[in-house]
Amino acid sequence: MVFSVPLRPFLKRNLPTSVWNRLTLTIYGWEFHEKRRPFLQYAAPQGNDKSFMLAGCGRLELWTCDPEVTSEVLRRPRDFQQHDLTELFMGxxxxxxxxxxxxxxxxxxxxxxxxxxxxxxxxxxxxxxxxTRGMISEIFVARTQDRATSASSNKMFDMLKKVTIHVLSGAGLGASVPWRNEDGEKPRPGFKMTYIQSAKVVMEAVTGPIILPSALLTHWPSWVPGGPKMKQLGVAKLEFPQHTNTLLDEERRRSNEKSASRSNIMSQMIRASEQDRSTGKMLSDEEMVGNLFIFTAAGFETTANTLSFALMLLARYPMWQDWLLEEIDEIQPEDAEQDFDYTSAYPKATRIMAFMFETLRLYTPINHLVKQTHEPQTIKTSRGTICLPPRTVVYMNTVCLHLGPEVWRGINHGSDPDFVKAASPKHTPDELVFRPSRWLNPAGSQQPLFQPPKGSFVPWSMGPRVCPGQKMAQVEFTAVILTLLHEHRIDPIPVGEESREQMDERLEAKLNDSMSVLTLQMNGVYDIGEKGGVPIRLSRRV
Ligand code: HEM
Known part of the structure; x- marks a missing residue:
């Protein structure tokens, strides 16, 4: 599972197409690359273009992009349980x-x-x-030559990750970190890393070497390629839970002292758990650390990568940026010197929400939702009944669910801005086109935003196990986009003599060159050196 992913390009190049087309289905993360092709090629000829069974050397797998099957499976968490691998990596x-x-x-x-x-x-x-204000000022301080009007950086994608981990730390654990202070901050006595440093290292390794014992990681030979990184992970794996426990003790002390009531996830979790003490249902210490870890792990890459795709889309589609700016200028805080306020700004940000939903539709972070059966199960749908034996793994392919033409094609064209007709690629089916206005219902509708049929839009899953961080991600996304675009425009920087058309092709290729690790992410935009990557310009709006 781990080694086949980097081998994908090599295998694709060297295997005959007919072999590759089938083999690819066994390689983790095929959904984004293949889109609906396997369903149309293998499932449709058998009379159901929405589901197929994959029988290999391991367990039987049901792959589906049927909204009815998806909502039925997700409605029944007792019948369709978490996959064993979830415990291995996330527990x-x-x-x-x-x-x-x-x-x-x-x-x-x-x-x-x-x-x-x-x-x-x-x-x-x-x-x-x-x-986000900290991020903007870092970009402008770093570039002095034309600092009054514009500044650019090829590190904006990394900076969005930093925004996300800082928000999770501040809002999650009450450990608010100033933007610039991180590099200068010293680890607590007895630690080699700060909380943020250990959290970042752990989160970035969460799908791979994190399962190796800390003792092995810390003694990893330095001469082996990647050795220093493994050692660093070993330290982070030891220190991350220790940091969490220290923060937990501090928060408990504060709540015992009954000082000013604090609103962060940790303080709320302590309070909620205490309320369940009398019924014996409170969280154990181990569960408390496990849950604080999972809130960070589940909220980090998902939100950071959504913001990164959004940034790339803003650079790729300047006209959609103008469309967002129209709304942002209306939301302006009353006093121009003031920051946006959650209560008054968030409910008005309908276009930003449409932009987020369209980003998640086309670049959904979790490419499949996976569940497994322990007992025989049946799923009844309007297409017929699916009978599953015990130990079947059900994969709900979110990439294809978000592209179903019967749901997504041609909706809400009445809400399109004028440029859409002129700019839409003639031969591309509408469901493949980035068109945030599809989410806007006609003026006067009961719901301002399009409500997709059950099971057809599931970036946050659905049913009893729907992501509890959905609102938090929406609020963070809105605040970041509002702050970025309030006073600035975002533009890509041409490479050499590149025309706008060539630049768009380059950005489009970048968006398509994405890979599902834990979540979907673009290759070559993070951790790049001083040159390379995708430099982005922030220009002050006049
Ligand atoms: C755009 C951002 C996000 C996306 C796309 C996303 C997506 C998802 C998905 C698809 C699941 C279901 C996973 C499964 O059933 O295996 C999930 C579960 C979860 N998410 Fe998120 N998430 C996001 C942000 C967050 C944030 C910000 C937090 C918390 C700070 C969070 C916390 C959780 C937790 C705790 C679960 C487990 C819920 C359960 O099993 O009952 N997520 N998320």
Missing amino acids: IFGHNVLTGNGESWARQRKIAASVINERISKTVFDESVRQ
Whole structure:
């Protein structure tokens, strides 16, 4: 599973197409590359272009992009449980709501779901504005030559990751970090890394070497390629839970002292868990650390990569940026010197929400939702009944669910801005086109935003196990985009004599050159050196 992913380009180049077309289905993350091709090629001739079974050397797999099957499976978490691998990778620091099933999950979910409330949303919004302002000032300070009007950086994608981890730290653990201070901040006595440093290293390794024992990682030979990184991971794996425990002790002390009530995920979790003490359903210490880890792990790459795709899309589609700017100029805070305010700005940001949904539709971070059966199960749909034996793995392909022409083609054209007709590629089916206005219902509708049929838009999953961080991600996305575009435009920088058309082709290729690791991410935009990557210009709007 791990080694086949980097081998993908080599295998694709060297295998006969007919062999590759089938083999690719066994390589992790095929969904984004193949889109609907396997369903049309293998499933449609058998009378159902939405589901097929894959029988290999391992367990039987049902692959589906049928909204009816998806909503039925996700409605029944007791029949379709978390995959064993979820526990292996995500339970590394303790049992938690993502890895749990049955009663254990229900008990943890009750607490986890209650912690992301309106008070947290306000904290998330304010923290996101603060961190994005820090990011903008770093870009402008770094480039002095034309600092009054514009500045550019090829590190904006890394900076968005930094925004996300800082927001998770501030709003999640109450450990607010100033934007610039991180590099100068010293680890606490007895630690080699700060909380943020250890969190970042752990989160970036969460799908791979994190499962190796810390002792092995810290003694990894330095001369082996990647050795220093493995050693660093070993330290981070040891220190991350220790940091979390220290922060937890501090938060508990503060809540015992009954000082000013704080609104972060950790404080709310302690409070919610304490309320369940009398019923014996409170979280154990191990579960508390496990859940704090999972809130960071589940919220980090998903949100950061969504913001990165959004940034690239803003650079690629200047006219959609203008469309967003029209709304942002209307949301302006009353006093131009003031920051945006959550209560008044967030509900008005309908176009930003449409932009986020369209980004998630085409570049959904989690390319499949996976569940497994323990008992025989049947799924009844209007297409017929699917019978599954025990130990079948069900993969719900979110990439294809988000491209179903019967749901997505041609909706809400009435809300399109004028440029859409002129700019739309003639031969591309509408469901493949980036068109945020498809989400805007006609003026006067009961719901301003399009409500897709059940099971057809599931970036956050759905049903009882729907992502509890959905609102938090929406609030953060809105705050970051509002702050970025309030006073600035975003533009790509041409390479050499590149025309706008050539530049668009380059950006389009970058968007398509994405790979599903834990979540979908663009290759070659993070951790690049001083040159390379995709430099982006921020220009002050006049
Ligand atoms: C754009 C951002 C996000 C996306 C696309 C996303 C997506 C998802 C998806 C698809 C699941 C279901 C996984 C499964 O069933 O295996 C999930 C679960 C979860 N997410 Fe998110 N997520 C996002 C942000 C967040 C944030 C910000 C947090 C918290 C700070 C968070 C916390 C969780 C937790 C705790 C679960 C487990 C819920 C359970 O199993 O009951 N997520 N997320």
